[in-house]
Amino acid sequence: MPWLPCHLKSLSTTGSVRRSWRSILLLTMAAFLLGGCARDYVSGRPTFSLIDEEKEIALGKESDEQIVTQYGLYEDRDLAVYVDEIGQSLAAVSQRPELKYHFRVLDDGVVNAFALPGGYIYMPRGILAYFNSEDQLAGVLGHETAHVVARHGVEQMSKQVLFTGFGLTDRLAQRFPVIGGVATAPINLGLLKYSRDQESESDLLGVEYATRVGFDAHTMADFFRTIGAMSAEAGGSVPTYLSSHPHPEQRYERVNQLADEWQKKVDYIPRGTEPIDYLRRIDGMVYGPDPRQGFTQEEMYFHPSLGFQFSVPADWNLANTATRVIVVAPNEEALVVMTLTDASSASTAADSFLKEANPQVTDRRKESVNGLPAVVVESVHVEGRQRTRIQSQFVEHREIVLAFHALASESDYPTYTKSFALLLGSVASITDRAILEVEPKRVRVVQAEAAGDLASILAGLGVPDDEQQEMANMNGRNLEAPVAKGDWLKIVR
């Protein structure tokens, strides 16, 4: 099904992803009918579960494919191997060592980490930028591994379907059910919330695993404090990592206490790595959003790595993910979805779309959009009493075909004809060299050349005033904290 959206980098067809969404529903229903025995790995006791291990792994695997498609893997093989090795060492000392674990570094700037049932654990590069030692990384990996070991997401995943119609708003998904036929439904990670008891259990187990392998879990407490500071600064909205932990200070004390206890309880042999051993791993890592994967500027959207651009109607909202771009009218009555296809031509992309979505075609024609060969299909999609009018435009650009679907209800459509025409008619190759060569910001590891407080050291390194607090958080220090000559610091450049 090559018309379906593909990952912007891998261009793997996501036809299977869409099918997987259905199969998860089926799995879920089957699970309710078939429920049976599973194991509580932490206590070692058998327990009743709707989802046995085989189903749990299948659930995780299907979701994993979608997460990798949606976020993309960060392209740094050494870093990926490093994170995986630490993760595997922790999993090996857990109560569930026989499960196959997958630790992935996602190409996303979010300061968050999460785990899915069946052994899938994700560290976006955003959180890696905030660790200041291998011990902190190991602490958080241990915590996420514990969610898998204790099967925290499993029952929840079986009850709640992790996918929503479109990931923007439920209203939008209800209004345009056809979207399901136009783009894959993204995973809504917001639904994957653990209870406070589960978080406490994972803190406990995470400290245990880290300590058994020789990591100092006290540093994990420090990291939670850093995140707590960020949380306060952002009005609690940014790091979802702590969203289910309302009392960061209590958590800080408890984790420190647990670290003391476990270091006494097991044969704790510190690995003794220095902060720089970790910092070296992330020196040069992309920080924040990567403009090469798409950005907007003055009502234009640019995708430098693929080399195309288009206009965004004034006041419309744009959501850019690794898999698709969605541009929505302010009142959500109309939208344009852009996906990539690996079809061999605009014409075959159009054929595949028609076969899959099966709308009533009112017109189909060949066009040239700013010199690019294109096929335009006008159609109406009927679902119950809802009639959605769609203008699809398949544009050949380099080796791929860009698929645009502009849609609104049949009655609203005339209101948006102009905006649709503006966007669809502006699709073109980027010619501006400065935009084609745009570079993301990167983490730089530097050494303080003199002693002083962090604020003055950062200022000396050319960090602007309004970025100093962010850099302080990233270094896990206060702006007033003393820095010794030769200390290693992270800045962003």
Ligand SMILES: [Zn+2]
């Ligand atoms: Zn957690």
